[in-house]
Structures are given as C-alpha cells and as structure tokens.
Amino acid sequence: MSATSSSSSESQQRAGMLAQLADWFDDRTGYRAFVHEALYERVPGGARWRYVWGSTLVFAFMTQVITGLVLWASYSASAQTAWESVFYIQYEMTGGWLLRGIHHVMAQAMVVLLALHLMQVVIDGAYRAPREVNFWLGLILMMLVLGMALTGYLLPWDQKGYWATRVATNLAGLVPLVGPSLQQLVVGGPDYGHHTLTRFFALHAGFLPATLVLFLVLHLTLFRKHGLHAKQPVTKPDGLFWPDQVLKDAVAMLAVMAVVLGVILLPALRAMLAGEPLVTGHFGAELGAPADPSQPYAAARPEWYFLFLFQFLKVFEGWGATGEFLGAIIVPGLTLGVMFLMPILGRWSLGHRFNVVFTLAVLCGAGLLTAMALHEDYYALWADRSAYADVEQLLNETGGDPQKLAMALGNDASKQAVFEKRRHEYEAIRKSEAFLVAVKQAKADAERAIELAGRPEKIPPTGALALIRQDPLSQGPRLFAQHCASCHAHVDPAAAEAEAVLAKSSAANLFEFGGLSWARGLLDPAQVAGPAYFGNTAHKDGDMVSFVTDDLSDTETWKPAEVKAVIVALAAEAGLPTGGAAAGQVKKGRELMADTDRCGSCHAYGDNETELGYAPDLNGWGSREWLVGIITDPTHQRFYPDTNDRMPSFGVGRDGGTPTLSAAEIGLLADWLRGSWYRPAASVHETAGVNQ
C-alpha cells in the first residue's frame, strides 16, 4: 500500500460502500433488528451490580467451551491414555498448563457463581409469576453444571478422580430397584475402565453441554420475554442493557477472570519470589498419580464443592445402606424438590420469606458442613497431641478393653465420661494425622509419577501405571513396610526419630545397605552390637560381633587403614559409590577379605576356598544379585543355612506353593534398598550422595 493519504472523497466513497454492504446484509438477515433487540433491552430502574451473575455464568460457560474444545483436541479417553494425555497437556504442551488451569478453576468459579445467581434470584423474588418456568429452567441448568463438574473430575483418571467417582457411582447404586443397573450403565460395565472414561467423556463433553446449551437458550429466551425482574422498589429511571448493564457485566466478568488467573498464577509468583525453579506444569490444575485400584487411597475426597455432601453422609454413619440412601439421595432430593416448589410457595409473602430463609439455610448448611469436613481433616495441624499423652498411654496399657479401662479409672462414672470425651478428641487427631499422611503420600506419588512420565523414553504403551509398578522408588517402601518393616528398620541414623525406630526393630537397619556408611557401621565396634546391626538379633552373641568388638578394635592386628580398605572394598563389591577411593585401596580391601587369617577365615571370597555355610558369601556382597538371593532364601548355602534368625524365605513357596514375593517384587526391593532407581538429570546433584 502506498504511504500517501487518501483524499476525503475517496474515504467518503469507501464509507458509502461499507454502508451499502451493511444494508445488503441487513436486507437478507435482518441483523440490525436482532442486534438492536439484543443490546437495547430495557433495564427497569437502571443497571445494577446485582444483575451481573447470570451474565458471568454465561461468560464462564463460554470460557469452558473454548478451553474445553482445545483440551478435547488433546485428550484421549482410555484407561491407558487418559492420565497420560492429561500429563502431556499439563507438562509438555505449550500453554497446556494455563489452558487446563483456566478450565479447572473456572469450573469451580461456576459453582460459586451459581450459588450467587440463585441467591440473588430467590432474594429478589425473581421466580414469581410469570417467571416460574424460567426459575425451573435455571434449576435444571444448575444440575447440568454440577453434572459436568462431577463427570469432569474423573477424566484425568488420577487417584483422586478415580476414587471420588467410585464413591459417587456407588451411591447411585443405592437408588431403589434400578440402582445397580443405573450404576452399571454409568460405569459402562461391571468394573471401572475404558468405558467408564468414554461414557463420562461423552457425558462431559457431549450430552451435558449440548443439553445445557438447549436449556440456556430457553432460559435466555424466557428471560428476554419477561424482561429483567427489577429489584423492588424501583427508584431510579430505567436504563438500557447496552452499554450501562453491559459495562457492569463486563467488569464482573473481568473480575471473575482475574480471580481465576490469580488462583493459577499466584503460586507461580510465590515460587518465583522464593527463587524456586519454575516448572509451569506445577501450576493450574493438579494431576495426581494415575488411578490404581490396587493401592489404598486414604486421601480420597470429592472436589471442595461436593465436600458438604461427603460430610453430610457422615451424619448417617451407623445407619448402614438406609442411612446412605437417606443422606445421598432422599435429603438432597427433597431439598431440590422444595426448590422446585419455590415459585408456588412464593405466591404468599410468608412463602417468599420461607424461600429466602430456606435457600440461605441450605447454603449456610453446606458452608458449615464444608467447614466441618475441612476441620476434621486438618484438625491435627493445630491440635496438640501431646496433651493427650495420658489417654494414649491408658489405651496402650489396657488395649482399649472397656472393662480394664473402667478399672483403671477406678470405676468412677464422671472420670469415665471425661475420659471418653478426651478419647474421642484423641482419636479425631489420630484420624486427621492419618489423612494428612495420606495427602503427603499422594503428593509424593504424584510427583514421582510425573517424574517417571517425563523420562526421555516417555511412557510405555502399557501406560503410566505400569511404569510406576516397575519403579523401585514407588514400590520399594510399600513392599518394605508390608514384608520387612515388622523386623527391619529403614531409617537414617542421623534422623531425629532414628533412636525410637531402632529401639522397636528386631533386625538390622537397612538404610543405605551395602553402601559405605552401612559397611562403616558394621565394622565399628561401637555399633555392631547396637540395634542398627546385630543388637536385636540372634547374631548378637555371634562370631561377627565378637570379631568386630575384639579383633577390629585392636589396632595392632587391624590397622585403621586396613579396616577402611575393607569398608571401601565392601561398597565396591555391592557396586555402590566408594567415595572416590583409589583402586589400590579397593584391591587391598579385597585381599584382606580373601585372606584366610582375616575375613576369609569365616567368609568365602575370591579364590580363598573357605567353605560356604558358616558365614555369608562376600562375593558380590550387597549387589543386586546378592540381595535378591538373600531375600529369596536366607537359608541358602550362601547366606545362613544353619544360623538364619527368623527371616522368611520370601521367594520360596512353602510345599511348592506360591512364594510370598514374586521375583519382580524381590527385584524391586533389592533395587530400592540399593538406591537404584530413575532420577531425572536435573536432580542428579541432590540425590547422587544417597549411598555415600
């Protein structure tokens, strides 16, 4: 285009052409009348802030449509790909975190806006004739929005969505007669899986929004037909929808969007100010660990706007299925029923007052129940457990036996009553503590899942859950707690709780087993007979303990440099870091290990021809293969054929039956004990020292 300015006649001509084009278009569509009707709606009494809620809801819905469609373009609904595709959106796609964050937070904002809109309509009496039908349409819209919230929660197929949905669908099964069939239809079969996801996704992105659009059109049409219900009394002159009310609506929309963005971005800002590395995927919407029906998930809670229902169900605890039916279906159903009757009740002024009080009571009740749920869950954060030490002690002493308790309290009824009250409080703290531990575990699991999914090899076709099930860091602690921790400790000796944990253990502390620090402790006369090594075992009076306490402490026969060489050689044998020891030192240690006047007098090592069976084999001591061997069968010739102290043979089935642990599980335990698991390149520095 040339830079010279066009003459005024030219621009006039152009404007004339544009007007002509507009006329042509108007002739064929009548758009001017349509726009006029849409914009120049009369607002009786002038524009007011209290009228903005409906518009903000439409705005929120449009936001959900825009963000939802793009999320849809990247989402894959199946048990092996749902979590994985959401991970990809959140952590790999540019802007995916922001897109999903807006969708997630706006969904919650919508629930709040719904409550505000409902409150405004009821308080203003806007449901009265002739607007009854529109009020009912509004209630249907509310249920559709809640339905979308419920179905959307499952789609990432993470632990919290999965377990929350299990509860919700099980409650659907309580409906009389059709319950079980209804549940099976919703779930898409007898169990949760691909078809649960495809069905929920079809509901969430297809059926529910399409129905919602239909009802929204009806809602808006009737709204326009009857006009805006003005807040009485009308004192100011009438205004116009455009631009007076539109400005107020737009400011409210902007405020809603600002809050949504604030919720997403404030944690990012906080992290930035704290100087933490910024991983955008950590912001916006949370992504838990992949759904796993085989793992307990004590952190399961519905999204906060359904917490009141969750808490409400607790009121009916102890009533069995009838109670749940009452709490989950009858009471909420009756509440909705009353709401549907509001326009009719509202014909009388007393009825209107009832409606207002009822709505406020329901909302306050829901608020209160939500607060109660949060209070119960997070109680331990501010409660002082040490104040209940006496209760804990008494319970431990009596084992909770009512008769023994009564005796201990001197059969004094008032004392017993006080005790019962305090016991209740103490148990509330314990419950809350368990929940907080579960939340922490869930967070750690989620972080690990995301770390594994981010490997350069990506996620295997079998899905992220398979990846986690093969991960020593995820599975090791669980297997250890289940099978080993009743005897063995696994605690950093430098940790504050180490002493208490070691005192309870009846076998060696396996923290960093095979590494330098472990070997150093084993050969330390002050430690070998302590609880971290053989102190609480049958080997306490064995030859190894007396060797370490007598021979090794004699610096004439065992020079400190020699002991050090053996320590380094042991770590080298385990294939773990030797702290940069010289090759000569390792070689020296290995010679000492093989020497039949030293370690080799009992232990087989190298070519020393010491027979196996008296003391464990030092060849490959602490290596993966060695650990797998001893966990599989500690009574094997290589380990303790005659002197095994209570350790079960985890990999050997009794009488040819199935072993306690599979070969894969034993491998995971061995890898975990050796600190051998995937670490992302960025965090190598912080974790490299794990076995030093």
Added chain:
Amino acid sequence: MAEETEKGSSLATDQRRGFLTKALAVACGGLATFPPLAAALWAVLDPLRRTAGAGNFVPVADLNNVPADGLPRQFPVIADRVDAWTGFAAEPIGAVYLKRDKGSETVEVLSATCPHAGCFVEMDRESKCFRCPCHNSAFTLDGGIVAPSPSPRPMDSLECKVDKGGGVLVKWQNFYTGIEEKVARP
C-alpha cells in the same frame, strides 16, 4: 447512537459519557475473554513446534539378506518411536526398498512413500516397476518416473551405509510430498 438522539439526549457530555461507557464495556469484555482465547490458541499451535527428530541411521537389514540380483526388496524400518506421550521401543515405523546389483557391495535405498501424495508404493514384480495404488504413479526399479505420472519427482532415495559386520544402515527421513524438489521434513 441514533437511538440515543431519538431519546432527545443530545448533550455533548452525555454523548462523551456514553462513548466512554461503551469503550470501557468493550475493553473489559475483551480483556476478560482474552486469557482463555490466548491459552486455547497457544495450546492449539503446539504441534508446530514439534519435529520428527529424523535423520538417524537405522539398521534395516543384513547385507546377506539383500540378494544381489538388481531386484528391489521391501524391508521394514524398525526403530524407537515417540508418539506424543508414548514411547515405543523397536517398532516398525515405515518401509524401504533395498536393491543390490549383481556383484555389488553397495545398496540403493528407496523410500516406500510416494512423492506425490504419500501413499505406500508397491512393487509390481510382473512388469518390473513400482506402482502407487492411489493415483497410478509408476516408477522404474531405480525409482525414476515412468511418464505420464502424477508424481512430480522420482521416488525418494535414502542415504545408506554398510557397516563392518555387514549391517545395512539407512538414514530414515520423510520428505514433503507433491513438490518437485526433495525437501526433508524437520
């Protein structure tokens, strides 16, 4: 505007206030709608920054398995593949034709992807040529165009080397289709 004047409010201050209100309303509405639209656009454009990361030499066959008779043979290209979030280890990701002339140690490699529209070119053993089933492009056994052909260029040859152990390695690449020049996709 016309409506306002109809109502008789012709005062300049009123008009200015009206304009200001409208401008503010549009600005606020636009600002409120911007974040979801921007996030949506940002995410939708994500595929543009993805590259195939191609150009690696991939073992395709053993030299002994490529008969030195001047006739092309089809071999699958097996390599690790990443599809968005999934990593596939050692998967067939495409196919090539390997041809060795009598007594020759060098192997010629043709991509099985038709340079016209990307269909899979098949070998017609009877008439000793390549044919694309989609739009009837035909090529000689060396990959040259047999006129008339909708294909704008001969079949795409791929770089190839034979390692010491006799393994045939092919530089696996995809090319833009439908154009005369052979341009590798990023």
